[in-house]
Amino acid sequence: MRVVDLIIKKRDGGELTSEEIAALVRGFTGGHIPDYQMAAWLMAVIIRGMARAEIAALTDAMLRSGEVVDFSDLPAPKVDKHSTGGVGDKTSLVLAPIVAAAGLYVPMISGRGLGHSGGTLDKLESIPGFNVNLSLSDFRRVLAACGCALIGQTPEIAPADKKIYALRDVTGTVESQALMCASIMSKKLAEGCESLVLDVKTGSGAFMQKEDDAVSLAGLMVETGRAMGRQTMALITDMNEPLGRWVGNALEIRECIEIMQNRPAEKRLRDICIELSAWMLKLGGRARSVEDGRALAGEMLRSGKALAKFKEIIKLQGGDPAVCDDVARLPQARHKADVTSPASGHIAEIDCRSVGIASCVIGGGREKKDDVIDPAVGFEIHAGLLDPVEKGQPLATIHYNADARLADARDLLARAYRIAPGPAAAQRPALIKRVIE
Numbered sequence: 001m002r003v004v005d006l007i008i009k010k011r012d013g014g015e016l017t018s019e020e021i022a023a024l025v026r027g028f029t030g031g032h033i034p035d036y037q038m039a040a041w042l043m044a045v046i047i048r049g050m051a052r053a054e055i056a057a058l059t060d061a062m063l064r065s066g067e068v069v070d071f072s073d074l075p076a077p078k079v080d081k082h083s084t085g086g087v088g089d090k091t092s093l094v095l096a097p098i099v100a101a102a103g104l105y106v107p108m109i110s111g112r113g114l115g116h117s118g119g120t121l122d123k124l125e126s127i128p129g130f131n132v133n134l135s136l137s138d139f140r141r142v143l144a145a146c147g148c149a150l151i152g153q154t155p156e157i158a159p160a161d162k163k164i165y166a167l168r169d170v171t172g173t174v175e176s177q178a179l180m181c182a183s184i185m186s187k188k189l190a191e192g193c194e195s196l197v198l199d200v201k202t203g204s205g206a207f208m209q210k211e212d213d214a215v216s217l218a219g220l221m222v223e224t225g226r227a228m229g230r231q232t233m234a235l236i237t238d239m240n241e242p243l244g245r246w247v248g249n250a251l252e253i254r255e256c257i258e259i260m261q262n263r264p265a266e267k268r269l270r271d272i273c274i275e276l277s278a279w280m281l282k283l284g285g286r287a288r289s290v291e292d293g294r295a296l297a298g299e300m301l302r303s304g305k306a307l308a309k310f311k312e313i314i315k316l317q318g319g320d321p322a323v324c325d326d327v328a329r330l331p332q333a334r335h336k337a338d339v340t341s342p343a344s345g346h347i348a349e350i351d352c353r354s355v356g357i358a359s360c361v362i363g364g365g366r367e368k369k370d371d372v373i374d375p376a377v378g379f380e381i382h383a384g385l386l387d388p389v390e391k392g393q394p395l396a397t398i399h400y401n402a403d404a405r406l407a408d409a410r411d412l413l414a415r416a417y418r419i420a421p422g423p424a425a426a427q428r429p430a431l432i433k434r435v436i437e
Contacts, residue, residue, distance in 0.1 A: 003027065003037045010044040018057035025061040029160040035167055042164070042173040050178035052220075058178070059224060062186035065160035069136065069192035071107060074144060078105045078192055079284040081276055082184050083199040084217070086206055087356040088242035088381075091199065092120050092150070093256040094273040095280065097309040098300045100147035102277075104284040107143050108150050109157060109191045111165060112366075121152045122365075126250035126331055126375035130319030146312045158186045169366065175207045177217045185224045195231035195283035197276055198222065202433065203240035205352025211236065211433060218436045231283050236434040237272060241350045241385040244269035248364045248378015248399065250330040257324050260307035266384075268431050274298060275432060331376035333399035337406060339413045341389040348420035350385055355396075358412035362400050374401055379413065386424040 006020055016024075024041065027033040050058070071078050079099065083089050096106045110120035110132075121132045132152045134142065142149040153162045161183050168174050168183075188196050198221055201207070202214035218234035225232030244266045246255045259265045259273065277300075278293030287293035300306040311321040323329045359365055363374035380397040383389050395417055400406055 003033050003041075007037065007041045007044055010041060010048055013048050015051050016054055016057075018053070018060075021054060021057040022061045025058070025065060025160045029065050029163060038164065039167055039171045039173070042168060042171060042176075042179065045179060046173050046176050049176075055178045055181055055220065056224070056227075058182040059185050059189075062158050062160040062164070062182055063189050065186075066158050066190065067136070067156040068190050069107070069140075069157065071105065071140070071143070071192035074105050076103055076105055076147075077194055077284040078107055079195040079197070079280045080106060080108055080188060080191065080193040081197040081199060081280055082188055084180060084184070084201050084207055084214075086201040086203075086239040086243060087352045087359070088244045088247045088252065088269075089201070089239070090120075090123060090244060090252040090256050091269070091273050091276055093123060093253065093310075094259055094306070095277040095297075096148050096150060097260065097306040097313065098273070098277045098297050099280045099284070100313075101300045101305040101309040102281055102286050102296055104147065104281065104286055105143055106148040106280075107139070107191050107193055108148065109153055109187050110150065111152070111187075112169075120150070122373050122375070123249045123252050124150055124319075126253055127314060127319040127323055128329065128331075130314060131317050134317065142313070142316045146309065146316055148309065148313050150313060150317070153187065157190045161186050177208075177213070177220060180207065180217060181220045181224060185221055185228070189225070189228050189230065193230065195280070196225055196233075197279045197283065198232065198234035199272075199276055200234050200236050201239035202236055203238050203352060203429070204350065205242065205356060206239040215434060215436070222436055233279060233283065234436040235275065235279070235432055236436065238429045238431050238433060239352060240429055241352055242355055242381050243272070245381050246378060247355060247359050247381065249373065249375045250332070251378040251380070251399065253323070254327040254330055257307070257310070257327055260301060260304075260310060260324070262302060262304075271431060333374075333376040333378075333401050335400050335403075337398045337400065337410065338394040339396045339398065339410055341383075341391055341393045341395050341417070341419055342414075343419045343421070344389065344391045345419045345421040346388050346424040347383055347385055347395075347417055348424070349418040351416040351418075354412050354416035355379070358409040358416070361405050361412060362398065362409040363402065363405075377401060385428055386426060388423060389419060
């Protein structure tokens with residue numbers, strides 16, 4: 001079959017067979033189909049969508065493009081979490097140590113930044129020496145030793161997804177429920193977890209900006225996970241403002257360490273880390289209920305066990321565990337610049353997507369798939385949604401190294417905030433909007 005015929009078929013709204021999808025995935029993974037043809041097919045999917053049977057076939061083809069890991073020899077349940085991504089979303093870096101410290105295995109395979117959202121791997125690589133590129137045998141070794149391993153896709157695990165993921169990031173083909181579901185579930189089903197908690201974001205900083213779309217995606221992934229024999233549930237969570245006080249790779253690692261040090265933290269970030277951990281602990285059998293899971297997760301933070309586990313993970317993956325005692329050992333930008341409020345009143349709206357794009361502009365993300373990230377750059381967020389502000393008050397502080405695109409980042413940040421006169425009459429959107437079991 002000719003690839004161009006598959007592109008035309010999808011472009012015209014046709015439904016590909018499982019054999020056609022398998023051939024497309026196999027050809028692209030093997031290097032026989034060039035980027036430009038796969039990009040054209042992905043854009044056709046964005047425009048035309050995919051039927052449920054096509055999504056199942058794509059997930060299966062991507063899953064079977066590599067090895068499916070078996071951790072059944074490890075004595076405790078294996079559980080993971082996946083977020084659909086957002087701005088300042090760093091929850092994996094807190095909840096993985098929490099859940100591992102509580103006695104479950106967390107085999108976490110994560111991705112890099114995608115579009116305007118940051119990536120767990122990019123954040124981890126801001127820790128000096130941290131190696132996310134473990135072989136499958138080293139992945140197993142670290143997981144067995146400390147209960148958690150935080151890695152990128154190995155050549156053996158869903159290699160089709162790794163190639164397609166990188167291409168989607170730079171071709172405007174991220175926002176597709178079908179492609180998101182196949183990407184997420186192919187990785188998660190291949191990594192050896194038995195239970196999966198999904199954090200599906202909705203709002204201005206999410207790929208699914210409408211709540212109904214987020215619910216639809218969550219339902220699709222929960223259905224796919226269960227069909228493959230995994231316990232799967234999802235939370236629909238708010239992304240109408242950055243999550244936490246910091247945006248940027250090393251800055252977000254710093255914030256996670258401070259939470260595990262029991263220092264004061266932005267409430268929404270801490271709350272969602274606890275909630276996601278609680279569901280993981282429940283699905284993994286360490287807690288009888290979500291309430292018990294919340295209590296256990298909180299104890300892992302208060303006791304210092306989560307921080308000790310994070311140190312252990314960092315050391316086993318070649319990083320400098322001393323960053324957990326001294327965050328100044330993380331990369332730091334040379335310069336700072338404030339973005340101030342143009343008027344007094346309250347923050348009526350934050351275009352969270354623009355905040356994420358601004359982070360990419362100053363070097364914290366990628367505009368092309370081979371771009372090199374500056375781990376030190378990012379923002380400190382001083383004021384959140386509905387907070388009162390005075391004219392001239394800093395809304396955010398930019399941490400940067402190069403002047404070249406500072407003005408662009410500053411302009412994007414300034415335009416991301418809408419200031420309304422007077423005090424706020426409304427309440428912040430609920431952090432957790434729905435639970436899908």
